[in-house]
Amino acid sequence: MSGRGGRGGRGRGRGGGGGSSRGTGSPAISVAPSEAGVEVGLPTQGSHVATVGVKRTGYGSGGRAVTVLTNHFRCQIPEGIIYHYDAISPSEQTLPAKLNMDLIRMLQEVVAPHIFTPKAVYDGRKNMFSTYRYEFENDTQTFDVTLVDPRVPDSPPRENKRGPRVYKVKLTKVAEINPEVLSRFLEGKQSQDNAVLTAITALNVVVRMEPTLKYPFNVRSFFTDQETKDIGMGMVLWRGYFQSVRPSPGRMLVNIDISTGTMYKPGPLIPLCLEYLGVRNVQALAPPQGLDQRERVRLQRFISGARVLVNNPGQAPNQRRRPPRVIKKISDRGASTLTFNLHDGGQSTVAQYFQRTYNRALQYPTVFCVEVGNGAMIPAELCVVPPGQIMRKQVPPEKTSDVLAFSTKHPNDRLNSIKAGLGVLAYGQSEYVRQFGLHVDGAAGPLSVNARVLNPPSLMYGRGSKQPVITPREGAWNMADKKFYNPAAIDSWVVVIYERQARFNQQVADDMVKNLLTACRAVGIAVREQDPVIRWESAQGRITEQMRNAGHACRAKNNKFPDLIVVVLPEGATNLYVAIKHFGDIQAGVATQCLKALKCGRGNAQYFANVCLKINVKRGGVNTIPEARAVSILTDAHNPTIVMGADVIHPAAHSEGRPSFTALVANVDANSAKYIADCRVQASRQEMIEDLEAMTKSMLEQYMGYRRMVEKQKLLPPKRILFYRDGVSEGQFRQVLDIELPRIKRACESLNIDPKITIIVVGKRHHVRFFPKTSNEGDKRSGNCFAGTVVDRDITHPIEQDFYLQSHAGLLGTSRPAHYNVLYDENNFQADGLQQLSFALCHVYARSTRSVSIPAPVYYADIVCSRAKHHYDPDAQMDFTETETATGSDALAQLKRFQSNFKPLHATTKKVMYFS
Structure with missing residues (x-):
């Protein structure tokens, strides 16, 4: 394995080693800001410039050249020195960012305005930046700060005659930032070191300072009440704006997008709680009889963390209230029975x-109290939720469609909203932006960039198809008169129906079977049993036992167990679905296909055609493959290639004692269309895949076994591994190379093989969007750019190889391109090759006849992760919904329980695409 490992190994582009072997290409010239249509070369990259990922050695040229608009705006960086200060208070880990912002604002405006002129900018945590070096002794100083503003009359009254809380804020200068390092980085003459990263951080803090002081904010977005929507259950949606200063070749840009914030509905707390629970009687909030334990925990999960103002009964209307208090939990008794110890001992x-x-009785003494941050219990009727308070919880599933409807905007409407957002952002009016010398050129409008539309891959179908080779148009194709490339066979099967027989009777069931058989024949699936056993079962029964009984009924009829169990489900049967999948995938190793009663009972041919797409691959078939010429990298007989997709999914924010789940998916066939998967459980919120070595080894063994035993190929170990990694942020790229890459290499060493490895990170959580320049230059149906639009210049990384690919034809809203970062490349792939390959892999997703937004193996890994709960016995009472219910040792014990109860896939299931 010599010559592959280490920091100077090939493929890494770390000055001297990584990028030099990838071809010289055309002579490099220094890049400068340019308009779309003006060709510019690569940045001049010195050999001393180190990178995390692979150095860019060329741009792609394949496809049809176009220009598109993007939601980026030009940004002129400062010229003067920026001073970096650490801002530390004793409680910095527990104080919310908003409180920290308020403290710094009071420090600069009230406590020491003579020092903080001009004002510094602050990120709400540790970083403060200034254009002025403050005259602190030894560059450090501590200030006493309170939230009481002497300039405001009727400041909050003091309790127990004590003064307001004093916060110690310590500032220490830690660095001086010369923007010249940033200019050199943009020109390819400087490594992306800590100085560059800090300079970019400083610019982001500068542009965010003004809006975060004026509006509710959430990391990089802030929200205004100019456009809102009440979606019920105590929630209101607010339109927001995202902004991020990003480097690109030769210049800095500001990426601006619209976003959506979910707010608690403002007003008295009691109506908010009633609306959330869907009840009207206030006594429904009186524990324990009116508000039982289950509903109380559910309500507590919703409102915990919310800030409330307290209306004390004796408070004058014009008297200023105390600062908002944070709800920790709600009581299990009402105010009339909840007791506490008095200071005098009673x-x-x-x-x-x-x-x-206060000499005033409570109006609702039986209703619960809320425990606030300092432990005090406050009657719910005295609490008021202030406006503009972000709900930092997952939106209930029944409200997801409302959020989607609010956040989905036609491309042209979205671009107009972004342009309008420039007025809200008001960069030119921000004193912070002006004093740092940062200039955002909003007047020039959205940036126009060079793009190309790649040619779609031709797809091959099976024998008997009227048109065995088709070329997708605008990201879609149809299955009319086509047979699957490799259709599966079904010898025996059974139907289990969980809808009431009064609503789904024998005639409906018979018609459903007939329609499914017709759809199977149309695509080539050979179903030998034409009259399967049909059983009606109760959803309240023991699901595993019902599934086994169905299997035995099939065996009694056919002298063999079923190849397939078709299950008809009523609406909202999530738990039932999980139990069925656990039985099929984990316990019995039999393919299960769930159908919705409302849809399958109507006999829609398109619906059953889509069902067949899933059934075929679950039974080991292959729906379609890309034509060899479209994926020459994969079909090169001299270089057998395995493509892997990997992902990690984490528990919801604030959830303790919940594990993270990992998935690895890989093809086993020569056509990169038949995939297998492995899913594991690991420590909570751990991003790097702990069992990657064992998972990779298993994938490689199955790949070699399938090629030898099924495809009858001489045992050729894979010469190349393409590893698509989903879900890692830019700050974790180094960890992928330092932790996951060695695990992949060790798996290869254990099998005594030496494939060349390419690692590509696929990013979806970004705000880059593309828009057609005119209505004639985009998809007529959706207004989006065409499927296959790729951008690898103008807005990409100044030095490293990355590209944006919009591989799908969006139907609703504005499509989001995937962002591909090439971290490691021993195969020395050219830009065109990787871009075309990635696009082709977006066409082999088995569940649809449309290209999807990310390569199929990555999409599959994402699905496998999200289905990890299927690996738990439904009778084991593993709770995936509770949050904030365990801490410390309890959380650790709960996590170990999740790990020990995780069941592996059945041996049969491992060999098929059960996740489709």
């Missing part, structure tokens, strides 16, 4: 305390 109920203190 006891009192919460209701008695408020009667005695």
